[in-house]
Amino acid sequence: MENKYPLVWHKDDFQIKVFCSIPNIATGILIKASDNYFIVDPGDGILRDLNSEIGTKNILDVSDIFISHGHHDHVGGVWTLLTYMRVLQKSTPLSLHFPKGCKEIISIYRAFEQVYSNSIPYKIILNEIPDTKEFKSSKGLTIKPFPVIHKEILNDRVTKQQVPAIGFTFEHDGKKICYGGDTAYCIELENAAKGCDLAVIEAGHDEEEEGPDDMHMTLEEAKKIGNSAKEYFLVHIPE
Numbered sequence: 424m425e426n427k428y429p430l431v432w433h434k435d436d437f438q439i440k441v442f443c444s445i446p447n448i449a450t451g452i453l454i455k456a457s458d459n460y461f462i463v464d465p466g467d468g469i470l471r472d473l474n475s476e477i478g479t480k481n482i483l484d485v486s487d488i489f490i491s492h493g494h495h496d497h498v499g500g501v502w503t504l505l506t507y508m509r510v511l512q513k514s515t516p517l518s519l520h521f522p523k524g525c526k527e528i529i530s531i532y533r534a535f536e537q538v539y540s541n542s543i544p545y546k547i548i549l550n551e552i553p554d555t556k557e558f559k560s561s562k563g564l565t566i567k568p569f570p571v572i573h574k575e576i577l578n579d580r581v582t583k584q585q586v587p588a589i590g591f592t593f594e595h596d597g598k599k600i601c602y603g604g605d606t607a608y609c610i611e612l613e614n615a616a617k618g619c620d621l622a623v624i625e626a627g628h629d630e631e632e633e634g635p636d637d638m639h640m641t642l643e644e645a646k647k648i649g650n651s652a653k654e655y656f657l658v659h660i661p662e
């Protein structure tokens with residue numbers, strides 16, 4: 424099964440566009456709530472997609488970037504965005520929301536600060552998310568993070584280790600989108616997706632591999648969760 428990207432969904436003035444979501448390659452998601460844009464999991468290619476979709480002014484106006492976890496297919500575009508916003512003179516603050524302990528984002532931020540310390544025209548706010556507490560963005564989006572199960576294989580090629588990883592529900596004007604990020608089947612995702620207007624659910628499990636891998640969901644698992652929402656997209660399917 425292969426997805427045709429981009430995937431677009433909207434209800435009234437709440438919209439999501441998944442430019443792409445391909446495991447090990449890139450993710451890139453844009454949410455629009457009223458006139459405000461939010462970026463989710465900016466993988467490689469995000470700037471190109473945003474540039475053709477919303478243009479420079481709207482990119483510079485973005486106030487929040489949400490990151491589910493630090494794998495390269497979800498954060499590959501962060502450096503590019505930070506640098507683009509510097510070069511094009513963004514003047515409003517930018518919040519980076521990411522799971523507590525996500526070394527990739529902290530390292531990218533520190534390197535950026537170090538390299539351009541004297542010439543960053545906008546304020547960067549790091550929101551290292553420690554728990555599942557709901558919070559609001561400055562632009563009217565309500566966000567509720569939830570923990571997910573997502574592991575990676577260590578150098579011995581056997582041991583699996585949980586990475587800091589979360590999913591989000593995004594709520595605007597009574598409508599709710601659930602984005603699980605990368606995750607194995609888990610109760611937290613099950614609860615978060617239930618009843619949402621849209622669930623964006625990964626089905627990244629390699630179908631040739633048998634049994635749960637603690638990293639991704641099978642198509643069957645993903646559909647089961649998707650079906651508990653009013654509508655759903657399956658993403659991150661291996662190509």
Ligand SMILES: [Zn+2]
Binds near residue numbers: 447494659
């Ligand atoms: Zn991924």
Ligand SMILES: [Zn+2]
Binds near residue numbers: 492494573
């Ligand atoms: Zn991942």
